[in-house]
Amino acid sequence: MLKQFFILCSGADTDILNDCSVGEQNKYAGIGATVFFTAVMATIAASYALFTVFDNLYSSVFFGLIWGLLIFNLDRYIVSTIKKRDNILDEILQATPRIMLAVIIAVVISKPLELKIFEKEINQVLLEQKNELTLANQNQIAEQFNPKISELENEIVSLQSQIDTKETEVNALYDTYISEAEGTAGTKLLGKGPVYKEKREKHDAALIDLQNLKTENKAKMASLEAEIAMLQDNYKTSVSDSQPIIDNFDGLMARVNALSKLPWLPSFFIFLLFLAIETSPIIAKLLSPKGEFDFRLEDQETTVKTWTMQKVAERKLLLKTDNDINNRVYNDIADEEEVINFKRKKARELMQLQADAFFKNQKNAL
Template identity: 65%
Template sequence: MIKQFFLICSGVDQDLIKDCSNGEQNKYAGIGATVFFTALMAAIAGSYALYTVFDNVYTAIFFGLIWGLLIFNLDRFIVSTIKKREKKSQEFIQVLPRLLLAMIIAVVISKPLELKIFEKEINQVLLTKKNQMTLDNKTQIAQQFTPEIQNLQSEINGLKEEITQKETETNNLYETYIAEAEGREGTKKIGKGPVYKEKRQKHDASLKELSELKQLNSEKITTKENAIAALIQQQKDTETNTQPIISNFDGLMARIEALNQLPWLPSFFIFLLFLAIETAPIFTKLISHKGEYDYKQENQESQVKSWIQQQVDQRNKIASTDIDLNTKIYEDLKSEEELYAYKQKIATDLMKLQADTFFQNQKNIL
């Protein structure tokens, strides 16, 4: 039963192969087994590749099976259409386009399996990329918020500097009227005279202005600090919202790019393995000698070709004979007086009718 299944996979004519020797059947069963297992590997590879796209097991398996059936049909078609010829050069020319198609299929099958085999190494490459992308993302987001935060901080520093300058001015006025009272500066008289009172009034006025300035600037500073805090929180929220995009950077294309950054030799050997598997049935038929099945198939095709040629030749002769008969018949009719007189009468009646019609039209016009 298994042998019969593999014979079906090889694409041979079941009516021809059942009468062949056991060795001939085993040869084609081996070819069919190669076709089947290649399609099975294609289904597994396709399922894994589609799982990285859809992230759903059932969807990936469903489309993976369809992909495997497609590869199975292509391989079966490639193998079944290779015919043994009298000359090896003819066979080689026949095989060239099929080899090209087999190489394409081998690449398509091997790539998803390479992604699975080197999954850990690919994850490491992707992790490095994600970390770099996270840093770049934070830098780009910071470039959007940093100028505004710096402007607000500069304004806060300016307000604080304004308070500091006013405090320095007020302290200087304080030192001035104290020095006046102690007789160290100004009039050099100890006591609280008119000059002292004048300087004290200036200090008190400055102190009042300082208090008002502190209150006003404190409100402005608080407002600006709240604005800075809001901008910083907005920056953090933006980083948080964009991080899932970076975390999900592990799709099919990203993994293929990561695979290309790994050493090429292991990947190349895996490709060669699948290329050998994919082209094995083709080379098996190419290098094998003409067998019993090939002769029977050639005999069957020859019978059909001969029968078709006979049918075409028969139809051509029938058509040629019919043309010759028609030619002779019409040649004989040329000498028939009765037919000549009949056609002459019809032509005369037709010309009379045309003349009467022309006369009637001219009469109506006049």
């Protein structure tokens, strides 16, 4: 049962192969087994590749089965259409396009399995890339907010500088009127005289201005700090909103690119393995000698070809003979008086009908 299934997978004519030897049947069963297991590997590879895209097991398996059936049909077609010939060069030329197609199929099959085999190494590369993208994303977003935040911080510094300057001025006035009272500066008269009173009033006025300035500037500074806090919150929100995009940076294309960052030799050997599997049925047919099945198939094909050519030749000969007979018949009756008189009579009747029709048309026109 299993042997018949693999023979069916090989694409060989079972009616012919059933009359061949057991060894010939085993050869094609082996070719069919290669075709079948290549399709199984293609199904697994495609399912994994699609799972990285859809992230859904059932959808991935469904489309993976479709892809596996497609590869199975292609391989079966490739193997079944290669026929043994008496000239090895003709066989190689016949197989060249099919080998090229097999190489393409091998690349498509091997790549998803490489992604699965080197999954841990690829995850490490993706992690490094995600970290780089996260830092770059934060810097890019910060470039949108930092200029405004720096401008607001400079305004706060400027407002605080105004307060500090005013405080320095008030402190200086305070020292002046105290020194006047102590007699260590100014008039150098001990006691609270008119000069002291004048300087004290000047200090008190400056102190009131300082208090008003502090009230105004602190209100402005509070507003600016609130605006800075809002900008910082917007920055954090933008970073958190964009971070899931970076976290999901592990799709099929990202993994293929990450695979290219790894050493090429292991991937190349895996590709060679699948290339050997994919081309093995073709190579086996090219290297194997012409067997019993090939002779029987050639006999059947040449029989049909010869019979078809015979029927075509007979039809051509029949057509030529019929044309020759018709030509002779018409040539023989062309000179008979009875035929000529009959044609003359019909021609006269036709001319009369034409004359009558012309007369009626002219009469209706008048």
